Amino acid sequence: MADAISLLKPRTVVGPNLRATGEWALRFDTFLHVRIGGLVRGTCWLILDGHEPVLLQEGDTFMLGNPPPYVLASALDASPRPAQPVLAPDDGIVRIGPESEDDSYLCVGHIAFDDSYAALLTDLLPPLVIVRAADPRGMQLGQLIALLATEVGADGAGGPLVQNHLAQVLLVHMLRAHAGQTDRPAGWLGALNEDGIGTALRAVHADVAHSWSLKELAEISHMSRSAFARTFKDHVGVPPLEYLIQWRMGLARDALTRDTLSISDLARATGYQSESAFSTAFRRVVGASPTKFRNQARKPELASPARQ
Incomplete structure (x- = not known):
């Protein structure tokens, strides 16, 4: 999970917090990747297009994966207005209605992720995940939401850094909760909970340069080759060696974008004995040679004023 999230390069925008009383409703447009939040105090409805409305209560948290438009509202029959014009406060807090200790308080x-790798995670997520305050992980998540809400709008040193890290910690906990409350989560997220397949995945990620064979991965998983190959594909969605190639190419794309290694060094780092074998695999997966991909990644940087 840590490897995948690192490759995704998450970019976080938190807030503003919402404190509302009386009748209110805000409609949020569709957006890419993940929206995450929770209710610090009070209650409100989460109305997601195509889903049954959900009543959120104090301490509940939610995660939306590439969702359609949705509404947060005080009541099901409240008339929504667009959220974007409302969410522009100077102090990090949007207030709807008079101030009150009995308001609904949301964070x-x-x-958002690097578009090249976003599907690594977003393809695994349903549009809506709810973790109730009373669930096994609910208390931890509620505390994280409350701490995140406190940081939003606060004028403390390193505030944006703290918000970014708290949001990423919250994301990981929500992924854990989703994996725990689902019979079989999709892709590698679900496979991590399987003793044999999870062991093989961790081994591949720990040493991507190793010349892994189907036989070796099956032995690590304490399964026959045929049973391992079938079970791996059932859980992860692709055959084991195809997953290995896809992961290696994801790391290679990242390294070429950052221009941190020569192509020959990158070939060895990703388990290829020669630059030509690496280039052939890269071209098959990515659709361009490593050299062409790196040169294209350099263009925006070369065109920037700092380089002119």
Whole structure:
């Protein structure tokens, strides 16, 4: 999970917090990747297009994966207005209605990923995940939401850094909760909970340069080759060696974008004995040679004023 999130390069925008009383409703447009949030105090309805409305209560948290438009509202029959014009406060807090200790107090953040790798996570997520305050992980998540809400709008040193890290910690906990409350989560997220397949995945990620064979991965998983190959594909969605190639190419694309290794060094680092074998695999997966991909990644940087 740590490897995948690192490759995703999450970018977090948290807040503003919402404190509302009386009748209110805000409609949020569709957006890419992940929206995450929770209710610090009070209650409100989460109305997601195509889903049954959900009543959120104090301490509940939610995660939306590439969702359609949705509404946060005090009541199901409240008439929504667009959220975007409302969410522009100077102090990090949006207030709807008079100030009151009995208001509904929400903290919501948007986590976006590098588009090249976003499907690594977003393809695994349903549109809506709810973790109730009374669930096994609910107390931890409620505390994280409350702490994140406190940081939004606060004028403390390193505030944006703290918000970014808290949001990413919250994302990981929500992924754990989703994996725990689902019979079989999709892709590698679900496979991590399987003793044999999870062991093989961790081994591949720990040593991507190793010349892994189907036989060796099956032995690590304490399964026959045929049973391992079938079970791996059932859980992860692709055959084991195809997953290995896809992961290696994801790391290679990242390294070429950052221009941190020569192509020959990158070939060895990703388990290829020769630059030509690496280039052939890269071209098959990515659709361009490593050299062409790196040169294209350099263009925006070379065109920037700092380089002119």
